[in-house]
Amino acid sequence: MKIDQLFCVRDLVAIVTGGASGIGRACAEAMAENDAVVVLFDRDADGAARAAREMSAKGGRVTAMTLDVTDRAALEAAMGEVRGALGRIDVVFANAGVSGGPGFVGLDGVRDSKAAFENVAGEVWERVLRTNIMSVQATLAAAVPHMKRQGHGRIIVTSSVSATRTEPHVATAYVASKGAVGQLVRQAAMELAAYNINVNALAPGPTATNIGGGRLQAADAQKGFGALTPMRRIGMPDDMKGAALFLASPASAYVTGAHIAVDGGALLGKAD
Numbered sequence: 001m002k003i004d005q006l007f008c009v010r011d012l013v014a015i016v017t018g019g020a021s022g023i024g025r026a027c028a029e030a031m032a033e034n035d036a037v038v039v040l041f042d043r044d045a046d047g048a049a050r051a052a053r054e055m056s057a058k059g060g061r062v063t064a065m066t067l068d069v070t071d072r073a074a075l076e077a078a079m080g081e082v083r084g085a086l087g088r089i090d091v092v093f094a095n096a097g098v099s100g101g102p103g104f105v106g107l108d109g110v111r112d113s114k115a116a117f118e119n120v121a122g123e124v125w126e127r128v129l130r131t132n133i134m135s136v137q138a139t140l141a142a143a144v145p146h147m148k149r150q151g152h153g154r155i156i157v158t159s160s161v162s163a164t165r166t167e168p169h170v171a172t173a174y175v176a177s178k179g180a181v182g183q184l185v186r187q188a189a190m191e192l193a194a195y196n197i198n199v200n201a202l203a204p205g206p207t208a209t210n211i212g213g214g215r216l217q218a219a220d221a222q223k224g225f226g227a228l229t230p231m232r233r234i235g236m237p238d239d240m241k242g243a244a245l246f247l248a249s250p251a252s253a254y255v256t257g258a259h260i261a262v263d264g265g266a267l268l269g270k271a272d
């Protein structure tokens with residue numbers, strides 16, 4: 001098969017949660033630049049409208065819907081609306097997520113008492129788990145009935161290297177949420193394979209986005225996390241585009257339950 005058939009996403013209807021910014025936006029761009037029809041779901045109304053406008057200006061077919069993924073009813077209604085308007089939901093990127101703040105060790109190697117286990121407020125845990133795991137479950141639950149009815153579907157969940165390793169520099173609530181995402185992806189993949197629905201995870205390492213107030217855009221954070229990465233730099237949103245296309249296209253037809261790390265080797269550990 002030629003590359004333009006193998007990686008073809010032309011005319012697929014793709015929803016991207018958290019598509020206004022960062023990794024979600026890069027996944028949306030990868031799809032739109034390759035002729036998919038893309039709908040951004042984001043709680044940031046202005047950001048989503050701007051992203052849709054900018055992608056459309058480059059020839060993409062991109063629209064935006066404002067919604068909070070922690071609102072199950074809103075998710076169900078929005079998926080129904082997309083299905084009604086566009087006839088199918090081929091691909092869903094369950095990507096929206098939030099940070100839980102810095103970890104218990106700063107990048108300077110010093111412990112931060114504010115992030116000590118006993119000092120992290122219950123509300124932080126609730127916000128992180130509600131967004132990063134419960135809303136992923138809700139996104140899949142809202143998409144699956146449509147995918148079952150049409151007889152196919154691709155679900156790509158933005159997980160993290162935190163799904164499989166401990167992270168002293170990242171909040172424990174976040175690491176725990178991504179650990180749960182890892183098992184959700186595997187379990188959903190196992191159940192849904194019989195319905196021709198593939199469920200895979202994109203697992204970025206530290207990536208310069210707006211997460212956590214944009215802390216990974218700061219030079220010191222980039223230097224600190226970059227030093228822990230064998231490729232000696234953190235990720236950029238564009239680094240995710242290849243894996244996004246792979247997981248949305250026929251190239252990954254026989255791949256399900258996988259975690260595809262896009263992390264410059266971060267999961268391998270610090271080299272030198």
Ligand SMILES: NC(=O)c1ccc[n+]([C@@H]2O[C@H](COP(=O)([O-])OP(=O)(O)OC[C@H]3O[C@@H](n4cnc5c(N)ncnc54)[C@H](O)[C@@H]3O)[C@@H](O)[C@H]2O)c1
Nearest residue numbers: 018020021022023043068069096097160206207209210211
């Ligand atoms: N940046 C990293 O280092 C990194 C690493 C691994 C995984 N991730 C994951 O990537 C995903 C995307 O994060 P990002 O780094 O691109 O961050 P980002 O802040 O740049 O983008 C996240 C987007 O999600 C939206 N969003 C957040 N909560 C929402 C909600 N409740 N309802 C609707 N929209 C919501 C935001 O408005 C924003 O547009 C997250 O799941 C995150 O955990 C990020």
